[in-house]
Amino acid sequence: SQQGEEDPQALSIQEGENATMNCSYKTSINNLQWYRQNSGRGLVHLILIRSNEREKHSGRLRVTLDTSKKSSSLLITASRAADTASYFCATRGRGAQKLVFGQGTRLTINP
Amino acid sequence: NAGVTQTPKFQVLKTGQSMTLQCAQDMNHNSMYWYRQDPGMGLRLIYYSASEGTTDKGEVPNGYNVSRLNKREFSLRLESAAPSQTSVYFCASSETTGDYYTFGSGTRLTVV
Numbered sequence: 001s002q003q004g005e006e007d008p009q010a011l012s013i014q015e016g017e018n019a020t021m022n023c024s025y026k027t028s029i030n031n032l033q034w035y036r037q038n039s040g041r042g043l044v045h046l047i048l049i050r051s052n053e054r055e056k057h058s059g060r061l062r063v064t065l066d067t068s069k070k071s072s073s074l075l076i077t078a079s080r081a082a083d084t085a086s087y088f089c090a091t092r093g094r095g096a097q098k099l100v101f102g103q104g105t106r107l108t109i110n111p
Numbered sequence: 112n113a114g115v116t117q118t119p120k121f122q123v124l125k126t127g128q129s130m131t132l133q134c135a136q137d138m139n140h141n142s143m144y145w146y147r148q149d150p151g152m153g154l155r156l157i158y159y160s161a162s163e164g165t166t167d168k169g170e171v172p173n174g175y176n177v178s179r180l181n182k183r184e185f186s187l188r189l190e191s192a193a194p195s196q197t198s199v200y201f202c203a204s205s206e207t208t209g210d211y212y213t214f215g216s217g218t219r220l221t222v223v
Contacts, residue, residue, distance in 0.1 A: 030209060031209065033211055033212075035212075035214075040217075041216060041217070042115075042201055042214035042215055042216045042217055043154075043201070043203075043212070043214045044214070045211040045212060045213070048210075048211050088153065088154070092208075092209060096208075097142075097159065097161050097167070097208040098144060098156055098159050098169065098208060099156075099212065100156070100170075101146075101153050101154040101155075102153055103151065103152065103153035104153055
Protein backbone atom coordinates (compact mmCIF):
# COMPACT_ATOMS: atom_id res chain seq x y z
CA SER A 1 0.00 0.00 0.00
CA GLN A 2 1.21 3.49 -0.76
CA GLN A 3 1.75 5.88 2.12
CA GLY A 4 2.01 9.06 0.08
CA GLU A 5 -0.40 10.16 -2.60
CA GLU A 6 0.53 13.01 -4.91
CA ASP A 7 -1.91 15.44 -6.42
CA PRO A 8 -2.28 16.21 -9.25
CA GLN A 9 -1.12 13.14 -11.17
CA ALA A 10 -0.11 15.38 -14.07
CA LEU A 11 0.54 19.11 -14.36
CA SER A 12 1.34 21.17 -17.46
CA ILE A 13 2.34 24.84 -17.16
CA GLN A 14 4.16 27.53 -19.12
CA GLU A 15 7.81 28.27 -18.55
CA GLY A 16 8.23 30.94 -15.92
CA GLU A 17 5.09 29.99 -13.99
CA ASN A 18 5.11 28.42 -10.55
CA ALA A 19 4.29 24.73 -10.09
CA THR A 20 2.72 23.33 -6.94
CA MET A 21 2.42 19.64 -6.15
CA ASN A 22 0.80 18.14 -3.09
CA CYS A 23 1.35 14.98 -1.12
CA SER A 24 -0.94 13.43 1.47
CA TYR A 25 -0.06 10.56 3.77
CA LYS A 26 -1.85 8.39 6.28
CA THR A 27 0.27 7.68 9.34
CA SER A 28 2.65 9.60 11.60
CA ILE A 29 6.00 10.24 10.01
CA ASN A 30 9.58 10.86 11.01
CA ASN A 31 10.38 12.71 7.81
CA LEU A 32 9.05 13.35 4.32
CA GLN A 33 11.22 13.60 1.23
CA TRP A 34 10.78 14.82 -2.33
CA TYR A 35 12.53 13.29 -5.33
CA ARG A 36 12.71 14.12 -9.02
CA GLN A 37 12.93 11.59 -11.84
CA ASN A 38 13.79 12.58 -15.37
CA SER A 39 12.55 10.27 -18.09
CA GLY A 40 14.50 7.02 -18.16
CA ARG A 41 16.68 7.96 -15.20
CA GLY A 42 16.95 7.19 -11.52
CA LEU A 43 15.43 9.33 -8.80
CA VAL A 44 17.31 12.30 -7.43
CA HIS A 45 16.78 13.59 -3.91
CA LEU A 46 15.53 17.19 -3.64
CA ILE A 47 14.58 18.00 -0.05
CA LEU A 48 14.08 16.21 3.27
CA ILE A 49 11.77 17.81 5.83
CA ARG A 50 11.48 16.43 9.35
CA SER A 51 8.23 16.11 11.25
CA ASN A 52 9.11 19.01 13.55
CA GLU A 53 9.77 21.36 10.63
CA ARG A 54 7.14 23.35 8.78
CA GLU A 55 8.99 24.76 5.80
CA LYS A 56 12.28 24.31 3.95
CA HIS A 57 13.83 26.03 0.96
CA SER A 58 16.43 24.97 -1.56
CA GLY A 59 17.05 27.33 -4.45
CA ARG A 60 13.76 27.62 -6.37
CA LEU A 61 12.17 24.84 -4.32
CA ARG A 62 9.96 25.39 -1.29
CA VAL A 63 8.51 22.52 0.72
CA THR A 64 5.90 22.84 3.42
CA LEU A 65 4.72 20.22 5.87
CA ASP A 66 1.46 20.23 7.84
CA THR A 67 1.48 17.25 10.17
CA SER A 68 -2.01 18.05 11.48
CA LYS A 69 -3.38 17.59 7.96
CA LYS A 70 -0.84 14.90 7.06
CA SER A 71 0.11 16.76 3.92
CA SER A 72 3.05 18.40 2.20
CA SER A 73 3.48 20.62 -0.81
CA LEU A 74 6.36 21.21 -3.19
CA LEU A 75 6.52 24.60 -4.91
CA ILE A 76 8.84 25.19 -7.84
CA THR A 77 9.11 28.90 -8.63
CA ALA A 78 9.97 30.41 -12.03
CA SER A 79 9.80 27.02 -13.76
CA ARG A 80 12.19 26.08 -16.56
CA ALA A 81 11.99 23.51 -19.33
CA ALA A 82 14.61 21.48 -17.45
CA ASP A 83 12.15 21.07 -14.57
CA THR A 84 10.07 18.72 -16.75
CA ALA A 85 10.14 15.46 -14.80
CA SER A 86 8.14 13.29 -12.42
CA TYR A 87 8.16 14.32 -8.77
CA PHE A 88 7.68 11.85 -5.95
CA CYS A 89 7.08 12.31 -2.27
CA ALA A 90 8.27 9.61 0.09
CA THR A 91 7.58 9.17 3.76
CA ARG A 92 9.46 7.48 6.55
CA GLY A 93 7.03 6.42 9.24
CA ARG A 94 7.90 6.60 12.91
CA GLY A 95 10.05 3.58 13.75
CA ALA A 96 10.17 2.48 10.12
CA GLN A 97 13.38 1.58 8.39
CA LYS A 98 12.46 2.44 4.84
CA LEU A 99 10.74 5.02 2.67
CA VAL A 100 7.37 4.50 1.06
CA PHE A 101 6.90 6.34 -2.23
CA GLY A 102 3.80 7.81 -3.78
CA GLN A 103 2.88 7.39 -7.42
CA GLY A 104 4.27 10.75 -8.46
CA THR A 105 3.24 13.91 -10.27
CA ARG A 106 4.28 14.25 -13.89
CA LEU A 107 5.24 17.88 -14.51
CA THR A 108 5.56 19.30 -18.02
CA ILE A 109 6.98 22.77 -18.58
CA ASN A 110 5.98 24.20 -21.96
CA PRO A 111 8.36 26.70 -23.60
CA ASN B 112 31.98 9.24 -10.01
CA ALA B 113 30.65 8.46 -6.56
CA GLY B 114 27.24 6.89 -6.44
CA VAL B 115 25.24 3.73 -7.00
CA THR B 116 26.10 1.50 -9.93
CA GLN B 117 23.65 -1.05 -11.30
CA THR B 118 24.35 -3.76 -13.86
CA PRO B 119 23.08 -4.65 -16.34
CA LYS B 120 21.15 -1.66 -17.68
CA PHE B 121 18.90 -3.77 -19.90
CA GLN B 122 18.01 -7.46 -19.89
CA VAL B 123 15.57 -9.71 -21.69
CA LEU B 124 14.79 -13.06 -20.08
CA LYS B 125 12.65 -15.98 -21.06
CA THR B 126 10.06 -17.21 -18.58
CA GLY B 127 11.71 -19.55 -16.11
CA GLN B 128 15.23 -18.24 -16.56
CA SER B 129 17.17 -16.90 -13.60
CA MET B 130 19.38 -13.88 -13.25
CA THR B 131 21.04 -11.64 -10.70
CA LEU B 132 20.92 -7.88 -10.72
CA GLN B 133 24.03 -6.31 -9.28
CA CYS B 134 24.26 -3.13 -7.24
CA ALA B 135 27.30 -1.46 -5.71
CA GLN B 136 27.74 1.84 -3.88
CA ASP B 137 30.95 3.65 -3.05
CA MET B 138 29.65 6.14 -0.50
CA ASN B 139 30.21 3.91 2.56
CA HIS B 140 26.46 3.81 3.14
CA ASN B 141 25.07 1.37 5.67
CA SER B 142 21.62 0.81 4.16
CA MET B 143 20.67 -0.47 0.72
CA TYR B 144 17.36 -1.09 -1.04
CA TRP B 145 15.78 -2.68 -4.09
CA TYR B 146 12.65 -1.14 -5.63
CA ARG B 147 10.67 -1.92 -8.73
CA GLN B 148 8.84 0.73 -10.73
CA ASP B 149 5.81 -0.06 -12.83
CA PRO B 150 3.59 2.38 -14.73
CA GLY B 151 0.90 3.80 -12.44
CA MET B 152 2.29 1.96 -9.41
CA GLY B 153 5.08 4.24 -8.29
CA LEU B 154 8.05 2.59 -6.60
CA ARG B 155 7.49 -0.52 -4.52
CA LEU B 156 10.08 -1.89 -2.12
CA ILE B 157 11.20 -5.46 -2.77
CA TYR B 158 13.89 -6.00 -0.14
CA TYR B 159 16.17 -3.84 1.93
CA SER B 160 19.27 -4.17 4.06
CA ALA B 161 19.39 -1.77 6.97
CA SER B 162 23.01 -2.66 7.66
CA GLU B 163 25.63 -5.13 6.53
CA GLY B 164 24.60 -8.63 7.50
CA THR B 165 20.85 -7.95 7.64
CA THR B 166 18.10 -8.18 5.02
CA ASP B 167 14.36 -7.73 5.31
CA LYS B 168 11.34 -8.11 3.07
CA GLY B 169 9.61 -5.11 1.65
CA GLU B 170 6.19 -4.74 0.10
CA VAL B 171 6.61 -7.14 -2.86
CA PRO B 172 9.28 -9.79 -2.03
CA ASN B 173 7.70 -12.83 -3.67
CA GLY B 174 9.79 -14.28 -6.48
CA TYR B 175 12.97 -12.51 -5.38
CA ASN B 176 15.96 -13.14 -3.14
CA VAL B 177 18.72 -10.81 -2.06
CA SER B 178 22.27 -10.99 -0.79
CA ARG B 179 24.14 -8.28 1.04
CA LEU B 180 27.55 -9.48 -0.09
CA ASN B 181 29.46 -6.81 1.86
CA LYS B 182 28.92 -3.20 2.81
CA ARG B 183 29.23 -2.07 -0.83
CA GLU B 184 27.20 -4.66 -2.68
CA PHE B 185 23.56 -5.73 -2.59
CA SER B 186 22.33 -8.13 -5.26
CA LEU B 187 18.81 -9.09 -6.30
CA ARG B 188 18.12 -12.56 -7.73
CA LEU B 189 15.20 -13.80 -9.75
CA GLU B 190 15.21 -17.58 -9.50
CA SER B 191 12.51 -18.28 -12.08
CA ALA B 192 11.51 -15.19 -13.99
CA ALA B 193 7.85 -14.54 -14.77
CA PRO B 194 6.27 -11.98 -17.13
CA SER B 195 4.85 -10.18 -14.05
CA GLN B 196 8.44 -9.33 -13.12
CA THR B 197 8.84 -7.18 -16.21
CA SER B 198 9.70 -3.83 -14.68
CA VAL B 199 12.38 -1.25 -14.07
CA TYR B 200 14.45 -2.12 -11.02
CA PHE B 201 16.20 0.51 -8.94
CA CYS B 202 18.82 0.04 -6.29
CA ALA B 203 19.33 2.78 -3.71
CA SER B 204 21.51 3.39 -0.69
CA SER B 205 21.51 5.71 2.31
CA GLU B 206 23.86 6.46 5.17
CA THR B 207 21.26 5.23 7.63
CA THR B 208 17.65 4.17 7.23
CA GLY B 209 16.51 7.67 8.20
CA ASP B 210 18.47 9.55 5.57
CA TYR B 211 17.78 10.46 1.98
CA TYR B 212 18.45 7.86 -0.71
CA THR B 213 20.88 7.88 -3.60
CA PHE B 214 19.52 5.89 -6.54
CA GLY B 215 21.17 3.99 -9.33
CA SER B 216 20.15 4.53 -12.93
CA GLY B 217 18.03 1.39 -13.06
CA THR B 218 17.81 -1.97 -14.84
CA ARG B 219 15.08 -2.36 -17.40
CA LEU B 220 14.03 -6.02 -17.34
CA THR B 221 11.68 -7.67 -19.80
CA VAL B 222 10.47 -11.24 -19.27
CA VAL B 223 8.95 -12.87 -22.33
